[in-house]
Amino acid sequence: MxxxxxxxxxxxxxxxxxxxxxxxxxxxxxxxxxxxxxxxxxxxxxCRAKVVVNRDRLSDYMRGKHRDVQQRVYDYFNSRPELQTPLEISKDEHRELCMRQLMGFVRESGIRPFRYALEDPGKYFAILEAVGGVDMSLGIKMGVQFSLWGGSVLNLGTKKHRDKYFEGIDNIEYPGCFAMTELHHGSNVQGLQTVATFDPLKDEFIIDTPNDGAIKWWIGNAAVHGKFATVFAKLILPTHDAKGISDMGIHAFIVPIRDMKTHKTLPGVEVHDCGHKVGLNGVDNGALRFRSVRIPRDNLLNRFGDVSRDGKYTSGLPSISKRFAATLGELVGGRVGLAYSSVGVLKISVIIAVRYSLLRQQFGPPKQPEISILDYQSQQHKLMPMLASAYAYHFATLHLLDKYSEMKRTHDEQLIGDVHTLSAGLKAYVTSYTAKSLSICREACGGHGYAAVNRFGSLRNDHDIFQTFEGDNTVLLQQVAGYLLKQYQEKFQGGTLTVTWNYLRVSMNSYLSQPNPVTARWEGEDHLRDPKFQLDTFRYRTSRLLQSVAVRLRKHSKTLGNFGAWNRCLNHLLTLAESHIESVILEKFIDAVQSSPDSSSRAALKLACDLYALDRIWNDIGTYRNVDYVAPNKAKAIHKLSEYLSFQVKTVAKELVDAFDIPDYVTRAPIGMQATEDAYSQYTQFAGFEN
Known part of the structure; x- marks a missing residue:
């Protein structure tokens, strides 16, 4: 004994x-x-040997089949210095430059983005990301022209609209706007107040702004360049009954706003400039008011509902809510593009911050040379999980692009719902993370991060609105939570879950039982780095949050009603949505690691994936500790291993950021150059020193 x-x-x-x-x-x-x-x-x-990364192979795997078209975008703008955005530029000059950039690119580069938006969405969004890297205002202006204005015509209209408008949109002879948001209504699209009343005598719709709250606001391309607008309004039909009118719900209409030859504002259309913004000042946002503007009946985008010459309304969908859902379902491309482009912004900011952190040296052990600031654990803690996250979001948004392309090809009803929710969740989650990361990167680069030439200020200001347009992030996360609850309800009513959400069935049946006291104490590195453990942990949290919020909603709805119960549980619901999106991101990262074609790339991606997973688990360790899913010794082991993985990722950080394969003339920050020995030379030249 x-x-x-x-x-x-x-x-x-x-x-x-x-x-x-x-x-x-x-x-x-x-x-x-x-x-x-x-x-x-x-x-x-x-202290294992450093992972050896073959940068070119990893880059080939990352950039994939759209690498060539992105390089063509970069090469075009690099060959046209007069189209590159200077550091200091006025609002009006930036707007005109942005329009010249767009027209020059579309008409001279041989790349026609609008055609790809229809035929190959993945390639279109890759072009959009590359263009946004050149100038974010240009990326947004292109998105307004092709995704919003052009996309609404193609996706909400029918053949007659495509035949009439496609070429003009494609070659920018028909620059247009997307007039949805109003001064008083943004996210609540069903509450829009602009009206389109049918006049059967003249076979026309009359577009009216009934009050100041209904003025269309923040409309890109409206202030200066737009000639058309897709206007979202309530379709009103006159009737012969006591009511006198019939509200058919929100529909979209093509409304000319300027003369094609003179560019003068058309009668009844009032356009004003929204003015200087925090960022994206190359985009001419304007406000539109309509006073009895008449348009032909054919200008109704009639894919989901039509009006005949005698004023009869027909639709293949039985209700206003169904038509509204179908309309919004066709507009998810904007969210897909924002999520994908936000990852591009995150990559650029991480590249600059990591390269500078490898270049800049200070202090060090007594009587020994200085060390790079990335050798400090605090700097690793700031930047290495962010670098891992950039890789995670890259693969997650590629997955979203694949699902979106499949949806556009098949028009599968279930897939439409899945893509709508996934795009809402990823757009909200990724843009919020990138916005926070831009500030962290600026701070991590000290005083030099504050210099405008090193771009953090412009990146942060231009990207900030990504959290708001195409759906406010808080509203979008509620949509994700609502869809999860719908799936949860169907599961317990004997329904089937789609593939996207199928893990809920497994996790809720298996993981919500009492946590295994033995597993809760396992702290071995092999266990903690096991993808199954990581994914199970993420999914357990989501399943528990879903079950508990369903119970809370049921309880509070008895006294507060459905809306009151939802509002009482709102923070819980937002946490649920974020947890689910994190689970999807991790799943796709694990898939990407396993699919990597060579061992060196797989080893590097595995390091980043493990860091992403364990850092997220540690950040929410209180949740797991509260339910004894993770014992104290295991929590400590997770923390220690996440710190160690930050150190390990740091040893290959240069190769990982180089593998993003974004040229120096696109990142355009002296402190973020790939050849770090040239960084100070470029920086001092900018300040006026001679080489």
Missing amino acids: ESLEENGFQDQVQSIVTRRFRRLCFHLQPPLESASSGDLEVLSCA
């Missing part, structure tokens, strides 16, 4: 020693040759 106790005590001591050596290696990287022979086994376990 004493012998067993003694052996147990020795094992305990050995375990403590091992953990302490590992802890030391989180901060230091001593050469193995300097360790004593007795320490070699422990050190070799804790």
Whole structure:
């Protein structure tokens, strides 16, 4: 008995020693040759050899089949210095430059984005990301022209609209706007107040702004360049009954706003400039008011509802709510583009911050050379999980593009719902993360991050609105939560879950039982880095949040009603939505690691994936501890391993950011150049020093 106790005590001591050596290696990287022979086994376990990354192979895997078209975008603008946006430029000059950039690119580069928007959405969004890297205002202006104005004509109209408008939209002879948002209504599209009343005598619709709250606001392309607008309004039909009118719900109409030859504002259309903005000042946002503007009946975008010459309304969909859902379902491309483009912004900011952190040196051990600021654990903690997240979001948004392309090809009803929810969730989650990360990157680069030439200010200001347009992020997350609850209800009513949400069935049946006290204490590295453990942990949290919020909603609805119950549980619902999106992101990252064609890329991606997973688990460790899903010793092990993985990712950080393959003339930050020895030379030249 004493012998067993003694052996147990020795094992305990050995375990403590091992953990302490590992802890030391989180901060230091001593050469193995300097360790004593007795320490070699422990050190070799804790301080593995650096992963060797083949940058070109990893880049090929990352950029995929659209690498060539993105390079064509970069090459075009690099060859046209007069179209590059200067650091200091006025609002009006920026707007005119942005229009010249768009027209020059579309008419001279040989790339016609609008055609790809219809035929190959993945390629279109890759072009949009590359263009946004050149100038975010240009990316948004292109999105307004092709995704919003052009997309609404193609997706909400019919053949007659495509035949009439496609070429003009494609070659920008018909620059247009997307007039949905009003001064008083944005996210609540069903509450829009602009009206389109049918006049059967003249076979026309009359577009009216009934009050100041109904003025169309923040309409891109409206203030200066737009000649047409897709206007969302309530379709009103006159009737012969006591009511006198019939409201058919929100529909979209093509409304000319300027003369094609003179560019003068048309009668009844009032256009004003929304003025200087926090960012994106190359986009001419305007406000539109309509005073009895008449348009032909054919200008109704009639895919989901039509009006005959005698004023009869017909639709293949039985209700206003069904037609409204179908209309919005066709407009998810904007959210897909924003999510994808936001990842592009995150990549650029991470590239600049990581390269500068490798370049800049300070302090260091006494009487020894300075070290790079990325050697400091605090800098690793700021930037390495962010670098891992950029990779995670890259693969998640590629998955979204694939689902969106499949939806456009098949028009599968279930897939439309899935893409609508996934695009809402990823747009909200990724843009919020990128917005926070831009500030962290600026701070991580100290005073030089504050210099406008190093771009964090313009990136942060231009990207900030991504959190609001195409759906406010808080509203979009509620849509995700609502869809999860719908799936949850169908599950318990005997329905089937779609593939996208199928994990809920497994996790809720298996993981919501009492946590296994043995598994809760496993702290081995192999276990913590096991994709199954990571994904199970993410999904357990989502399943538990879903079950608990369903119980809370049922309870509160008895006294507060459905709306009151929803509002009472709103923060819970937002956390549920974010948890689900994180689960989807991790799943797609794991898939990407396993699908990587070569071992060096797979090893690098595995490091980043493990860091992404464990960092997220640690950030919400209180949730897991509160339900005993993770015991105290395991929580500590997760924290230690996430710090160690930050250190490991740091050793290949240069290769990982280089693999994004974004040229220096696109990142355009002296402190973020790939050849770091040239960074100070470029920076000092900008300040006026001669080389």
